[in-house]
Amino acid sequence: MTARCSGDLPLPSTLPEVPAARDRQRQAEAARPILQALARVMVTDRRAVTLASARGEILLANLSSQRLGIDRDGLLQHLDWEALCTMARRSGSAAARWQQEAHCFEGEVVHVPLGSAEGFLLRLAESDQESTWLRNRARAATLMRVAHDLRTPIQSLLASAGALTRSDGPGLTEETAQRMRRAAGLALDQVSNVLSVIRGEQSLRGGQPDEDFRLVEEVSALVSLVEPIAAARATEVVLTLDTPADLTLHGPLRFVRALCQNLIDNSVNHGGGRVELRLSAAALSAALPLTDGGGDLWRVRMELSDEGGGLPPEHRARLAEALSRQADAEGRDISGSDQRPSAGLSVLAHALRQLGGEMTVADRGADGAALPPQSEERVIGTVFTATFTLPRAPALPQSAAQGAGGRPLPLSARQILLVEDSPSSRDWISHMLRHSGAEVTAVGSGPEALALLARVEYATRIDLVLTDVTLPRMTGIELAARLSHGDAAAALVWRGPVVGLTAHADDRIRAACLRAGMATVLEKPIQADDLAAGLTAVLNGAAPAAPRAAAAGPAGDRPLDGEVTQSLIAQIGVEPARGFMLRALREARQVLPELRRDGPGPDTGRRLHAATGACGLTGLRAVERVLRQAEAEVAVTNPRLEPLCRLLVDALNRTEQAIGELPS
Template sequence: MRAIGSVARLAGRLNLVQTFSILSLLCVVALSSALGFVATEAISRNMLDWEWRVTAEIVRARVRRDGLDRLFVAAAARQQPSRFRQALEPLLELPDVVRVKAWGPDASVLWSDDPGIIGKTFPDNPELRQALAGSVSAALEAPPKPDNDLERRRYGRLAEIYIPIADPDRGGVGGVLEVYKDADGILDRIDAVRTTVWSVCLAGGLVLYVSLFWILLVSERGQRRLERNLTRTLEELSAKNSALDRLYEDSQRALAELRHAQEQLVRGATLRALGQLSAGAAHHLNNLFAVVLGRLGLLLDAPQPAGVAGQLRLMEKAMLDAAEVVRRIHTFSRMQPVEDRQPLDLRRLVDDVVEMTRGRWKDEMQARGVTIDVIVEAEEVPPVLGNETSLRELLMNLVLNAIDALPAGGRITLGLRAEPDGVRLTVADTGVGMAPEIRRRALEPFFTTKGVRSTGLGLSVGYGIVQRHGGELEIRSAEGRGTVVMVRLPFDGAPAGSRPVEEGAGAPPPARPLRALVIDDEPLVRETVGTMLQRLGHAALTAASGPEGLALLEAGERVDLVLTDLGMPGMTGLEVMRRIRARWGGLPVRLVTGWADAERMVDVDPVFRDAIVYKPLTLDALRVVIAEAVAARA
């Protein structure tokens, strides 16, 4: 705004009319003068050339008609100059011709009305040399020459025209006739033409200048109208500026109020994405660490030269440090612990989640030609004590699952109702619903019906969040009739009782060799654990999947211990452990996993928490696992 005002004031101070008038006048005068000079010079030169050519042609015609060309080659005529005078006197009758002079081919004067120069030679006359070479030449007001002192005394301005006369017998130039013409007439005509040309050029320049000046005046009047309009606009904008300032202050206050919510949303979304990324990376890296550390343990357990053993221990320490770094990164990226609680307005949390997911259920779905209506049916409920980020993630997952269940559109209803001992939060959709088998397994970690685009952790993690808040989660669904997820949260948010996971501190090896079944979908991990078991004096069976391992047990293979990976395609380690306990009772099972927070994932079934063993699995850790399993079975 201030920049526009400065430009307007600067434009008002400049007198563009005066500046342009002076500059255009100078340009027009210079252009007219240049055109006048060039035109007059060209016209003058053409007029003189034409005059000389016409005079030369007339003289030559007279010479041929009267046979005067033979006088130049006749010896008698050279001896009698009077014959030249008699023959050349008729040429004086030509217009403006005042004198005639005859020259021989050797630049000598054959005849002149100045007897004193007859017979003399003047080889330094440039016009004469040009004529003797065969070309007509002329000199207007020629500089003084020794052969025309008489002419300078009699006449003011003369034109000397040197006309070559051909030799009728031998060809070539037989002599030259120099004709003197009074130049006043031709010069007067040239002056008149120059005056006319200069007048036309100046008149044209004047017309051009007037036209430009008129255009400038019209433009200047338009500019002034523009400046007046600009001034009025600036005044109006200035008047509105105070309103904009007030609006800006209000927006700043609103921004300050939203900043806290924005920080929470960004932090929650960032940590959620980072947690998913780090969980997958930690799982993959821990599998690799398990192979490397297992092989290093086997090498260290065997006799090695002193230098080699030291290097292997250094490598083992570096790999353990790397595994610890991975664990810390994943721990850092996990969401805010549930113990950080504060009173929460669940109605505001519901509204926030509706707005956060608007891009999915409205914009993205409308772009596909699908309409999803989101309805909030919320009563006034008291605040609950809980972690805002965790509960927001829970509600976000429930809404996103509901959107995925509505590929052809439909309705999502978020309900909020107070109960005697807490608050009930519901997310209902009119989507495709769940089959009974899917509904029973919906809370299992790693179980998903969405293929590779899902980790299978959404509902299981959400269930863990509800449990840590001391609440309950219930799913009601039927195929083709939609799904209702009900979450009950107590007002005080007391978490359900849980016991810590105890870590084995080491144990002596078992008294007899064992036969262990190793189930893992990673071939390198499977082979490494089997080799480690053999090194410890035990036998190992291996299977690449849960169904394959169960088939070995069904076939009657004697097994004292089962080591199964937690996350596997088709059948998870949890399902394998559940079926073994149901079919073979007290057979020890350990869940070996590279997921850094597997305990949180299996909160859905706390009885399995004690069975978790984290990768990478070293030789010493495997000894402890075997000893604990044998002790537990005993």
């Protein structure tokens, strides 16, 4: 229920997120003093302030909020409310931007624990002038962080170039050259990552969404990135892994990278002759309080120890100050402290804060272990320990090793590198390939694919590259050209067939793909059997057969494609299918604020294309239809987007309802 913030506030009699009626009433009574205190503060605030549940149910709203019309539908349509609540739950607060006609209000979403329940407080700036001032400060803070993140890849490039051109050292072995080329490729990819963060943070969408990532691959890549810098300083970097190699987590990858990069970079620069990084991860026995549905949570631990003689007291004090500084959702300091930590410490602390993590610092003894406080033993270095918790990415059922009747699966023992920027499409296509017997390595961009294929251990076992045509930073056509015609800069040693995958395979796109060296182009949406048949034909040197036509019959106005939905359910079951459909729906919903607020930008077409493919693959027919119209509209000079946005809102809502009504 919504309580008007005027005078004494009538408080909600029930709270969300508590399963049993008796427990709900008990939690409501326990939370009543908190709600009453919030209400008294909200009623005197001239800003628009709203307290809501993670589902968007309004608990409290002051008069300014009501005048703006902030209700459940508004939260779900104007904001990516679910993602904002997830970020606020993890880090305490998250930046938000509310568009009301021609006005855009900066604000934040703050997590409010209410016993075993929870609420989320949306606070908006009082005026356009205040919003502009806050936005400029946020941009300055973002640019400071990403500028610092650019230092390490640039230093890696310089160190690699220095080692390759140095004439007074020993001869350069092929192994060393390969390692340096890989580090240079990773450095360029990291620069692209940082630039994409700038684009995401500066858009009115308010930052980048969480994504799936393999923890071991990310940390290993960052260690490889700093190896040339470490070699130039005669520092040995040792990485010890105590976590499953295929552990895939879901969270803010940009902050995991920033935390790990700054830890390693600092120790390489100041940590003496040997730096040891131990990465471990363990599944928690139970879900943490206030998480959705008891997900599979993993505690990640990064322990980095060096031999730099110990952290001087003044440096330790600055680190403690950076970690303890209070900051708002954009990283702006609100603690009132006069001391200003260095840029590196500020970036490290901000990343740790956004991950909801903790850090301890201890002296390192002669035996390599952390010394207890006030120890009299000799200090040889420092031990930094950072911990944070993230959920594991949704897992799909394992595919059978054989088909019906014991026949081998069509792609058995084939190694396929998948390049797909849409997280939901990437996971579902990976599952379809594994369902057909293939072993799959999946990446999200062309530079990542080139970096992998420049490594002998990958290049010697990949049989085929399957790439989306529309990708960030490097299109699938550009990737195919580099793979087919060679790329001296990346020292590619892989030669094999490249297959394109796109939601729009017209004659012009097909011709461009074939000129770039692709063997063929397949069109989304595509069924698992058709995908397997097309790739098998290419691997066997034959022409792929035309895909099967969709089943005949009136489509009507149903939001879901019945054939695709039944295929999903048959392969993985109702609940996993529902989960993948909701992920694709969220990906489509994230495009809506960009269309309404930013208008067409340089990346809008690609984002629409990615969402279109994800919705097509998972049978979200109504949303896919509107997204295709939007793709065509943003390509014209003066697009008319508002009618399409209204159609998209309607399609999203109808589709979400239809997914929820799937029989369990």
